[in-house]
Amino acid sequence: MTQSEVEVLLPVITPFAVPAAIDTLYAIAYAQFGLDAPQCVGSSMENEAITYYIASLLSSGAGTSGVESEKIDDYSITFSDGGQTRGYLDKYQMIVDKCNYYATITSVTTEQTREDTLDALDLDAGGVVTADSGTECV
Numbered sequence: 001m002t003q004s005e006v007e008v009l010l011p012v013i014t015p016f017a018v019p020a021a022i023d024t025l026y027a028i029a030y031a032q033f034g035l036d037a038p039q040c041v042g043s044s045m046e047n048e049a050i051t052y053y054i055a056s057l058l059s060s061g062a063g064t065s066g067v068e069s070e071k072i073d074d075y076s077i078t079f080s081d082g083g084q085t086r087g088y089l090d091k092y093q094m095i096v097d098k099c100n101y102y103a104t105i106t107s108v109t110t111e112q113t114r115e116d117t118l119d120a121l122d123l124d125a126g127g128v129v130t131a132d133s134g135t136e137c138v
Contacts, residue, residue: 040099056088
């Protein structure tokens with residue numbers, strides 16, 4: 001998961017060329033991904049998420065975030081659907097949500113070692129009944 005991989009991916013999945021300020025944009029996007037999905041840093045989803053985040057930054061600066069609609073008296077017009085910024089952020093958020101979900105499921109399904117159990121807990125001093133002791137617990 002490197003900046004060079006993101007530079008290759010950016011023009012492939014977005015209409016943007018790699019800008020001169022890619023170092024700064026990558027640092028911002030990487031830091032944001034680390035905050036949004038820290039357990040997913042280094043995963044296979046990292047490059048795509050960072051690329052979409054950079055695309056959202058580029059599209060907001062490209063003037064495509066636009067006005068959704070305008071109304072003057074009885075006349076109204078819709079200019080755009082809010083631009084591509086929201087679309088790229090939505091794709092980024094979908095990846096972050098999916099990555100966080102998988103990380104949660106993985107941690108839930110892995111075997112947990114309990115710290116609150118003791119093998120020979122004998123609080124009433126009546127002896128510990130085990131499968132090998134031959135006594136029955138009443």
